[in-house]
Amino acid sequence: MKAAVVVFPGSNCDRDLADAFRQAGADVAMVWHKDSTLPEGVDVVGIPGGFSFGDYLRCGAIAARSPITAAVIDHARRGGYALGICNGFQVLTETGVLPGVLMRNAGLKFICKSVDLVVETCESAFTSGYDRGQKISVPVAHHDGNYVADDGLVGQLKAENRIAFTYARDINGSAARIAGVLSENRRVLGMMPHPERAAEPAHGGTDGAALFRSLVDALVRA
Amino acid sequence: MKARVHVMLKDGVLDPQGEAVRHALGSLGFEGVTGVRQGKVLDLDLEDTDVEAARARLGDMCEKLLANTVIERYDIEIG
Numbered sequence: 215m216k217a218a219v220v221v222f223p224g225s226n227c228d229r230d231l232a233d234a235f236r237q238a239g240a241d242v243a244m245v246w247h248k249d250s251t252l253p254e255g256v257d258v259v260g261i262p263g264g265f266s267f268g269d270y271l272r273c274g275a276i277a278a279r280s281p282i283t284a285a286v287i288d289h290a291r292r293g294g295y296a297l298g299i300c301n302g303f304q305v306l307t308e309t310g311v312l313p314g315v316l317m318r319n320a321g322l323k324f325i326c327k328s329v330d331l332v333v334e335t336c337e338s339a340f341t342s343g344y345d346r347g348q349k350i351s352v353p354v355a356h357h358d359g360n361y362v363a364d365d366g367l368v369g370q371l372k373a374e375n376r377i378a379f380t381y382a383r384d385i386n387g388s389a390a391r392i393a394g395v396l397s398e399n400r401r402v403l404g405m406m407p408h409p410e411r412a413a414e415p416a417h418g419g420t421d422g423a424a425l426f427r428s429l430v431d432a433l434v435r436a
Numbered sequence: 437m438k439a440r441v442h443v444m445l446k447d448g449v450l451d452p453q454g455e456a457v458r459h460a461l462g463s464l465g466f467e468g469v470t471g472v473r474q475g476k477v478l479d480l481d482l483e484d485t486d487v488e489a490a491r492a493r494l495g496d497m498c499e500k501l502l503a504n505t506v507i508e509r510y511d512i513e514i515g
Binding site: 271272275276279308314315317318319320321322360362387 | 449450452453456500501502504506507
């Protein structure tokens with residue numbers, strides 16, 4: 215099972231994400247933003263957290279137009295798996311691969327703490343290792359995590375069972391407390407919380423590890 | 437040719453930063469400010485000579501990068 219982790223100037227969770235994939239049993243290749251192709255045979259692409267291009271213009275806006283991102287969009291359109299965490303989620307919404315927008319937190323503060331999430335669906339390779347309704351503790355670290363979606367989009371995401379995680383309590387003003395959403399084919403997940411920062415005991419919690427384990431297991435079986 | 441692009445949040449999209457500015461103005465004693473919306477201004481120097489062609493290109497730039505049209509609208513000024 216092969217994973218690729220994209221590195222933009224300003225990415226800072228790329229190695230943590232690679233470690234989490236490796237720990238779950240994946241081979242990991244790091245891919246620079248100027249590359250225009252993904253390594254041969256990649257099953258899943260990870261877009262890490264950080265501050266790609268200094269968050270200039272809008273969070274994720276410039277990374278979304280990088281050469282490698284065109285390859286990631288193409289990979290997703292062909293049915294490939296992708297996981298965008300934090301800034302990676304912002305990049306995926308900027309590309310249109312995932313719907314909605316991440317705006318400045320309603321309270322205007324940068325939030326850096328562990329929060330409780332509710333697993334809203336276990337029907338995806340990312341979430342099949344959890345139970346529906348299970349509460350997990352995962353760190354967040356963001357200034358722009360306020361998920362903006364109009365009522366129509368929220369209704370559609372609910373109807374299609376595409377809300378992967380919600381915040382147990384509102385932290386940033388997100389519509390319907392959405393913390394993570396799936397693509398229509400359920401193979402692309404974007405989420406603001408950092409499961410790679412809760413993947414081994416030294417992190418102070420391991421609730422994020424099941425996400426990587428179930429994803430890698432699903433792709434090994436495929 | 438010089439062009440100026442204004443990018444603003446669409447009406448109805450909550451602007452937490454504009455709201456914070458409005459509150460700050462109130463606490464400085466500026467009364468009667470009932471709304472503040474914060475946006476961006478981008479000044480561009482272009483090699484274009486044809487105004488209409490430049491306007492079309494700027495529209496394309498806004499759609500592809502300068503604005504996120506899910507939540508933002510843009511206005512283009514030339515000259």
